Amino acid sequence: MVMSFFRKGESGLDLIAHRTITMLADARHSFDLASAAVLSGADPEDVGADIRETDDRINQAEQELRGDLVTHVAVHGSFEIGSVLSYTLLIKKIERIGDQAKNILDLADEGVSLAGHADTDEMLKIRRQISKMMTEAAELLSSENMEQAADFRDRCDSLRFELETTIREFMHSEQPGSFAVPRAILYRYWKRIVANLAGVVASATEPIQHQDYLDAGETDISDD
Amino acid sequence: MSSTRREMPTIVRAVLVVALIYIFLVGVSSLEGGIKVMGEDTQERLFSSVSNPLAGLFIGILGTVLVQSSSASTSVIVGLVATGALGVDDAVPMVMGANIGTTVTNTLVSLGHVRQSQEFKRAFAAATVHDFFNVMAVAILLPVELVTGVLSSAAEKISEQLVGSAGSEWKSPIKQWVKEPVSWIQDGLDGLGASGNFLGTLMVVAGLMLVLLALTFITKNMRRLVADRIERSLNKVLGSGGGLVAMLLGLIITISVQSSSITTSILIPLAAAGVVTLRNIYPVTLGANVGTTITALLAALAASTPEALTVGLVHTIFNVSGILLLYPAKPIRNVPIRLAEGLAALAVDRRAYAVAYVFGAFIIIPVLGVAILR
Numbered sequence: 001m002v003m004s005f006f007r008k009g010e011s012g013l014d015l016i017a018h019r020t021i022t023m024l025a026d027a028r029h030s031f032d033l034a035s036a037a038v039l040s041g042a043d044p045e046d047v048g049a050d051i052r053e054t055d056d057r058i059n060q061a062e063q064e065l066r067g068d069l070v071t072h073v074a075v076h077g078s079f080e081i082g083s084v085l086s087y088t089l090l091i092k093k094i095e096r097i098g099d100q101a102k103n104i105l106d107l108a109d110e111g112v113s114l115a116g117h118a119d120t121d122e123m124l125k126i127r128r129q130i131s132k133m134m135t136e137a138a139e140l141l142s143s144e145n146m147e148q149a150a151d152f153r154d155r156c157d158s159l160r161f162e163l164e165t166t167i168r169e170f171m172h173s174e175q176p177g178s179f180a181v182p183r184a185i186l187y188r189y190w191k192r193i194v195a196n197l198a199g200v201v202a203s204a205t206e207p208i209q210h211q212d213y214l215d216a217g218e219t220d221i222s223d224d
Numbered sequence: 225m226s227s228t229r230r231e232m233p234t235i236v237r238a239v240l241v242v243a244l245i246y247i248f249l250v251g252v253s254s255l256e257g258g259i260k261v262m263g264e265d266t267q268e269r270l271f272s273s274v275s276n277p278l279a280g281l282f283i284g285i286l287g288t289v290l291v292q293s294s295s296a297s298t299s300v301i302v303g304l305v306a307t308g309a310l311g312v313d314d315a316v317p318m319v320m321g322a323n324i325g326t327t328v329t330n331t332l333v334s335l336g337h338v339r340q341s342q343e344f345k346r347a348f349a350a351a352t353v354h355d356f357f358n359v360m361a362v363a364i365l366l367p368v369e370l371v372t373g374v375l376s377s378a379a380e381k382i383s384e385q386l387v388g389s390a391g392s393e394w395k396s397p398i399k400q401w402v403k404e405p406v407s408w409i410q411d412g413l414d415g416l417g418a419s420g421n422f423l424g425t426l427m428v429v430a431g432l433m434l435v436l437l438a439l440t441f442i443t444k445n446m447r448r449l450v451a452d453r454i455e456r457s458l459n460k461v462l463g464s465g466g467g468l469v470a471m472l473l474g475l476i477i478t479i480s481v482q483s484s485s486i487t488t489s490i491l492i493p494l495a496a497a498g499v500v501t502l503r504n505i506y507p508v509t510l511g512a513n514v515g516t517t518i519t520a521l522l523a524a525l526a527a528s529t530p531e532a533l534t535v536g537l538v539h540t541i542f543n544v545s546g547i548l549l550l551y552p553a554k555p556i557r558n559v560p561i562r563l564a565e566g567l568a569a570l571a572v573d574r575r576a577y578a579v580a581y582v583f584g585a586f587i588i589i590p591v592l593g594v595a596i597l598r
Binding site for chain 1: 450451452453454455456457458459460461462473476477480490491492493494497499
């Protein structure tokens, strides 16, 4: 173990960045499985163990990364303190995505199944879109391409707006509660996941003080 | 989130470190040369005060607190022993004092957490565990050394095998390499009209400055060079527990950066944040104790007498013996931890105790000790 001192290898923020990407891949895995349980009729018991195990892995990674970030500051000093603070926000957002995937599984555990309904295809389309965005977010964490990041965040905002509109429609729907409520809850989780994904990318590209805010700090997007 | 810091190429930094080590050795040699230029009666007056071992111990503490580096103070002691003006017996308590004095740095770092009670409690305990261990080691090994001379005898035997017996002159190849710059310093000062004791004093001052400056920059550059390795290995080792592996890590980091203060001070914010426990930190600080002795051994390479190496080796043997005495048995191992936790609990209740402890242990007691015992 102590020989790691003499070996060449990745360390510092590069290593932390790679571990956050792994966390994001885990979060996507949980999201896909949980969504399948609600939308494609997968047995919640079958996927539940996998999702909980993945969530434990995400939580463990979050705790280890927090410690690693403190070590980074202790060893390197405060030069990269902005990045370190951004990473603490970023890993929390990824951990929240993992939790929200688990919340979606809770819907399935409660007996909610939206498979085979008239709007299932529409919901599956949104699920695929969000899942793809998770991969994109991971790529942006590595590339830190500012233009693509800005485009990604714009698309997140549009999708969040669409999801919010749909949630409002369900709130005023004439349909019975058993139809509207599970959908409103599912869309709400999706909306939070998309907001967290936008936050993940913002953490990599935006100054620390503007993260989770739009319009130069005027609009709070973290609690909507 | 990528870093934008412009780093000096590794090879350039490595060459710079080699050059700084050379300057450090020139400094040690200049110090030795300066003392030798002074008359014997001046040397006698300068070092008569340390013939009392406790006074020597307190001078070791004070000198190290002043330069915030036991590497620097022990290197100076080695340089003084090389002149023959300071005997090995007188130097041993000073070296032990240096071991205690060096712990002030991380204790001062821990005071930075004073505003957050729980953070401060953890940080202060992590810092003072090093103090208590070193004080206990001195409390046991100094009387033993004074009565039996066991540490210096062991060091002398090793030194004899390596460079020859005491009293002889050792033709150190390093000494030959640094001879020329030292003669430039002497000739330069001579050219300015300095002679006798004044010339000797100027050479000592120049030597001290070179030693301190070189060590400061060696530490700075080495820290940059190995920072990523330190970070990686700390995460791996401290995440999975303490023990011998952690001790070895403390040793390696300290040898790399040539400063136990750097190693132990890095640990304080980690302890404060609760990332590592006091029990995990403790062995790292012990490894740092041993690692820091490498600098005095390096300094001995630029000295011309085997006694200089003997003192360097006493420092190493003292620290290794301290670990062998106080670490293996769990009840004894826990004593410094309990004392540190107790003091931290007191310090959290009354912050003034922490400040009083730092001033009392590292300044007031040593100053009074020197004043009374010299």
